[in-house]
Amino acid sequence: MTSTSQRATPLPPDERRAALVASTLALVLAEGPDVSTRQIAQAAGVAEGTIFRVFSTKDELVNAAVASACDYSPMLGELEAVDRTAPLDVRLVAAVEILQRRTARIFRLVDAIGLKAVEASRSHRNLVEESALVGQVLTDLIEPARERLRLEPHEAARRLHLLTFACSHPRLVQDDPMAASEIVSMLLDGVRLRPGAPERLP
Structure with missing residues (x-):
């Protein structure tokens, strides 16, 4: 039986980075810098491993989110x-x-x-x-x-x-x-x- 579910089309790298930064910023503003990568991934609608294909560490992502706000x-x-x-x-x-x-x-x-x-x-x-x-x-x-x-x-x-x-x-x-x-x-x-x-x- 063929599954009717379809995997979401991957975002281009720049859009994926922007989505992660935006999701992280929203979480940081709401909860502070100690958000988890799991929370970020859920907010961005991606797998947790996706974060580390774009950013080396969570701190690098948080810093990018803060820089975007500034x-x-x-x-x-x-x-x-x-x-x-x-x-x-x-x-x-x-x-x-x-x-x-x-x-x-x-x-x-x-x-x-x-x-x-x-x-x-x-x-x-x-x-x-x-x-x-x-x-x-x-x-x-x-x-x-x-x-x-x-x-x-x-x-x-x-x-x-x-x-x-x-x-x-x-x-x-x-x-x-x-x-x-x-x-x-x-x-x-x-x-x-x-x-x-x-x-x-x-």
């Missing part, structure tokens, strides 16, 4: 995809939401594996480079509104980046981050009541 290129891609034709406040809210997700992700990782382990995958040079690239993208988003601002776009971008970090950092906001729309409003409008402005917020 990689800022996906965030930059999201920022660069923000609609430049949208109104200024709309595009800045979109950018702040992206930055907030990045901040939350990094601090979830810190909580899961510790600050030193994250710093090992996120060098000072990378942090400086990331900050500079984010600043440039924010400047580009603000540039079309240059004539309506009292600050140069690069300075408005710097302040928006600082505000976003300060108002979203879990240790500073006690797990109650400010809404992206409020961060943008604080930058563009300030906190002083003005004629025609919305009612005072709590």
Whole structure:
């Protein structure tokens, strides 16, 4: 009798590696770095031996997962995809939401594996480079509104980046981050009541 079951088509090497890294990262964020290769294999839907055909050790896989979480290129891609034709406040809210997700992700990782382990995958040079690239993208988003601002776009971008970090950092906001729309409003409008402005917020 012929079996009707079929073995899943093997993933190409790059896709298999990415699937293992993604599954490992999700487990590390949920349970810390002491996850087993059996858990990883189950989460990725592969045999346990498959892991060691891609990575030499479990630590190598965990390190790759942490490095993927620290990689800022996906965030930059999201920022660069923000609609430049949208109104200024709309595009800045979109950018702040992206930055907030990045901040939350990094601090979830810190909580899961510790600050030193994250710093090992996120060098000072990378942090400086990331900050500079984010600043440039924010400047580009603000540039079309240059004539309506009292600050140069690069300075408005710097302040928006600082505000976003300060108002979203879990240790500073006690797990109650400010809404992206409020961060943008604080930058563009300030906190002083003005004629025609919305009612005072709590």
